[in-house]
Amino acid sequence: MRSVLRQRILKPKDVAIFAGEINQVIADLIKRIYFLKSQAEDGETVTNINDLFFKYSMEGVATILFESRLGCLENNVPQATMDYIEALGLMFCTFKTSMYAGAIPRWLRPLIPKPWREFCRSWDGLFKFSQIHVDNKLRDIQCQMDRGERARGGLLTYLFLSQELTREEIYANMTEMLLAGVDTTSFTLSWAVYLLARHPEVQQTVYREIVRNLGERRVPTAADVPKVPLVRALLKETLRLFPVLPGNGRVTQEDLVVGGYLIPRGTQLALCHYATSYEDENFPRAKEFRPERWLRPGNLRRVDNFGSIPFGYGARSCIGRRIAELEIHLLVIQLLQRFEIKISPWTKTVHAKTHGLLMPGEPIHVRFVNRK
Numbered sequence: 001m002r003s004v005l006r007q008r009i010l011k012p013k014d015v016a017i018f019a020g021e022i023n024q025v026i027a028d029l030i031k032r033i034y035f036l037k038s039q040a041e042d043g044e045t046v047t048n049i050n051d052l053f054f055k056y057s058m059e060g061v062a063t064i065l066f067e068s069r070l071g072c073l074e075n076n077v078p079q080a081t082m083d084y085i086e087a088l089g090l091m092f093c094t095f096k097t098s099m100y101a102g103a104i105p106r107w108l109r110p111l112i113p114k115p116w117r118e119f120c121r122s123w124d125g126l127f128k129f130s131q132i133h134v135d136n137k138l139r140d141i142q143c144q145m146d147r148g149e150r151a152r153g154g155l156l157t158y159l160f161l162s163q164e165l166t167r168e169e170i171y172a173n174m175t176e177m178l179l180a181g182v183d184t185t186s187f188t189l190s191w192a193v194y195l196l197a198r199h200p201e202v203q204q205t206v207y208r209e210i211v212r213n214l215g216e217r218r219v220p221t222a223a224d225v226p227k228v229p230l231v232r233a234l235l236k237e238t239l240r241l242f243p244v245l246p247g248n249g250r251v252t253q254e255d256l257v258v259g260g261y262l263i264p265r266g267t268q269l270a271l272c273h274y275a276t277s278y279e280d281e282n283f284p285r286a287k288e289f290r291p292e293r294w295l296r297p298g299n300l301r302r303v304d305n306f307g308s309i310p311f312g313y314g315a316r317s318c319i320g321r322r323i324a325e326l327e328i329h330l331l332v333i334q335l336l337q338r339f340e341i342k343i344s345p346w347t348k349t350v351h352a353k354t355h356g357l358l359m360p361g362e363p364i365h366v367r368f369v370n371r372k
């Protein structure tokens, strides 16, 4: 199943075709920022930016997955979208207990019903939402074909026409991708904006690179992203300091010898790359925010540092990586083109906390100051 999806979204050039849709979502997000600023006492502050980036990430990923808009960034969010956000919130709040719910034996469920009930309720909510959107789109495609028109579109159209997945498999994959693609992207964006606001000198350097290579207002395409290596470096450095998934794991498929120790086949290995990301041996002055450490001098040397592997590695690495990168790169460019981002006096030092995912422990409030 995974290989069918991978063919369409594995490489940056595969996802480049979605840049137009993502830029439309960014235009809506920027409109929303202006609206929120207009409501603020100082005309600049947007409180709890994660709320905004959550809506952006959900709208962005849904636009790609369902080839339709959800209305997350509108003033009145449609009820079905609100229900989904509630189901996602429930999944997230009960993550620590519900993640074990699947392992509760059937006979024990009536005795401790709550985790299993909530696990089912949240998954049912998420699944139902994807099902409605997939069905709507597939109905449109079918109508087009019935009229003798050629159906053209994105991911869902391809999955439908290629018939490589059953309808149930399409629902399941869309549900999983939507679930996996929202909080991950929004927390990363929140940290990136927080770090830029806390480090104005870095922000200025990134901004200068954008203006020099792309201009002050030109809406970037996917092909423009390599022209601003500091924007890519910013994302890598943000994920090094705050990897949304701070740990990873694998079960060994064969006997291995690592550092003189025999690890037998079938052993569960846990890797905490949050820890390796902070080792000076891997990253000199590791505690410091220095995006430029990821730049390749003269484009000669590739920076491959396995101390930080925020998207995992290998056959089961993050399938949405290129989508997340495109969403984040295009948004950071356009935010910096328009605004100087300053920390609000209400935001103290924000610590990371884990709740399944590594997330900001306190709300982040920033000031979006219009550039002249």
Ligand code: HEM
Pocket: 002, 061, 176, 177, 178, 180, 181, 182, 184, 185, 188, 239, 243, 244, 245, 248, 249, 309, 310, 311, 312, 313, 314, 315, 316, 317, 318, 319, 320, 321, 323, 324
């Ligand atoms: C900054 C954003 C993101 C980060 C840091 C992230 C990180 C990860 C990590 C660490 C894994 C586990 C990989 C492994 O075990 O090696 C993963 C898996 C996954 N991610 Fe992401 N992810 C992000 C965004 C997304 C997006 C936008 C989508 C969907 C469009 C997505 C879909 C998935 C899926 C479906 C899996 C499971 C893959 C499998 O088991 O085969 N992710 N992600």
